[in-house]
Amino acid sequence: MATDYDAPRKTEDDSESIEALKERVPDKLSGSVDVEDADNPSGFELPGADLSDLELDVVVLPPQEDEFTCANCFLVKHRSQLDHESGDGPICSECAA
């Protein structure tokens, strides 16, 4: 008796939830895809291309003759901020303090 009750119950639950999902999923997908498609391409491409060009220009710049790269903090400092030369390289006055 108990097994007879269990079998029909499970199949009913399964078919119900699957049908509910099938009805909901297409609606949600079509709605969100429309919104994201309109937002992403125009918002991402323009600033992305501009930023990569700017970053390359800044990184390529070498230290000037009156500047040095501190061997401790790796910041580019003016020679007036050079405290002393260590075995690894120049040390700025901030790191030496």
Ligand SMILES: [Zn+2]
């Ligand atoms: Zn330093």
